Amino acid sequence: MTDKTIHVTEQEAMDVAEASRQKEWKQPSFMREMFLGNFRLDLIHPYPVHQGERPEFQAFFNTLKDFLRDHVDSDQIDATGEYPEDVVDGLRKLGAFGMKIPKEYGGLGFDQLEYGKVMEMLGAYDGNLSALLSAHQSIGVPQPLKLFGTPEQKKKYLPRCAAGEISAFALTEAQVGSDPARMTTTYELTDDGKHYILNGSKLWCTNGTIAKLLVVMACDSQTKAISAFVVEADWEGVKVEHRCHFMGLRALANAVLSFTDVKIPVENLIGKEGRGLKIALTTLNDGRLSIPNGSVGAAKRALQICREWSAERVQWGKPIGKHEAISHKIADMASITFAMESVAHLATDMSNRGNFDIRLEAAAAKEWNSCRAWEIVDDTMQIRGGRGYETAPSLASRGERPVAVERMMRDYRINKIFEGSSEIMHLFMAREAVDKHLQVAGDVIAHNKGPAEKLQALPHIAAFYASWYPSQWVGNFKSYKEFGPYARYLRFVERSTRRLARQVFHGMMVHQAGLQNKQVFLFRLVDIANELFAMAATVSRVHAMKVNGHPEASNAAELADIFCRQVKRKVKRLFQDLWSNDDSQKYRVALGVLKGKQLWLEEILEGLDPVFEATATERTASRPSRPKVVAIK
């Protein structure tokens, strides 16, 4: 694998991200409105209620469930680190590789909600299969072709994908994690204009060792513009260099792929040249809804494990679930699982209806659900105690129930990293949070504008803020009384939404152009928005359950109430922390740590681990001379 180091400044990285940002917001977005102080309950209420599943989907769902139960041994898959051929074939026969592919191309034609329900079940059952199917159709060839493909591309490739030719998505490189500006995989048009020649290497490509079809992102060797291509894995010059192995998801067919003078016919360009990153990001808008849905499944599985174990395990004279410390974890788990489901279902339904801009909602659902589910998995390990840490096969061989919490933890953790890490989701949302202010007042706070330009922008700015800012102090006088006991939570969301908008504005005023570097400040704003979104979704849903006479409405109400109480406290704390914090001190300390100021803390490690030998040498060379420790008498 070539590991070319490429130097890109922070500004260049931001410019690439900015250029690929979708700037048009033609459809409404609940969360974007929220950042402007508008609590648009009408966009999420009434909460979507569906009267049963389509029989066709239900039949598939039930068959898949039976298949998982009867044919899939997750511990075995984990132990061997391979997908059994009969399992992959079985999934092919069921049509699972074509769930979201339209029927005219041989797929099952499921909508986003139906696909989300399958992801939820897989999230509860087997992370390896979840990743296999989701990498294939959430981000692999079918999704970008559905959105941007030509009729010919769809006709050529979608039937193959639906029939089970596995696909993969290749964006990441050794130097390109969250920062595509560093891309070194290049393409070049041939003189006859018939082919692109692809060269480079991709890292961590899920399904890469078994895929027949790839979506590859590469940049123009001259202009650096990023484009997306369909590449067939058996073309000359495509090579699996290495199979990567991970802490969890042990069967993941994940590869380092190399491309040497690969000839791609020009017909295989997806969309237009230079639109590759935008295509990738748009694909991910819907694509990343797999993770919040899968996370709901994982949380439900965790709840099941904890409910049973906390009732069964007796310590200190009573079941552990009756000790208050454990009981609180269980209450949180149940209420947060309900909230996670409300968020995932709402965001997925919005995507399904198609008349919403769901970029922020999908990012919020991905970030919030993956973080909450991780906390739940961690609590599950704590509640299972030593048995949580023991592997399922070891438990089984001692005659205990093989409850695989240890595997669950290993398999789940990646969800906070791939398909947009938590930090990148925060950054993406923060950019949109300040977007309107940048549009209105960007000229005044920009470093690169002269005094004349700044002065010229002032009347426009004054006109906008003279009406907008005072309106952020006045409520909408709605009592939300139709929500009964939950009306107070909606009033809280409404008040907090205006407060959030004011704080975004205050942040702009105080930090000006420096705001982009105040990540922790911005991340708190995003956290507030995410919590408020979760709260509004939960209240809207519990209300819908009541109005529609759902048999579990009063049980759900209990969960919603406990959830909203906690969110209120969390949001208040986050608001406080915006202006009362240790952010600057922490940043200063961190820079000191990076410069080696606190190396004395690591002294015992010197010479211990050859992996760090190089750094140890550098360490000694760069260490500032310290005064000898003198014993104080």
Ligand SMILES: Cc1cc2nc3c(=O)[nH]c(=O)nc-3n(C[C@H](O)[C@H](O)[C@H](O)COP(=O)(O)OP(=O)(O)OC[C@H]3O[C@@H](n4cnc5c(N)ncnc54)[C@H](O)[C@@H]3O)c2cc1C
């Ligand atoms: C199991 C697995 C499967 C994967 N599957 C695929 C796949 O199918 N296709 C594919 O293309 N890629 C895939 N990836 C790559 C994955 O999407 C990346 O790991 C992810 O994008 C993060 O990149 P990185 O690991 O290089 O982290 P880096 O970008 O190096 O980031 C390291 C840390 O710094 C944080 N960070 C980075 N930039 C900033 C910033 N500006 N501000 C604040 N924090 C920041 C990140 O959030 C992270 O915590 C996979 C990875 C794994 C481990």
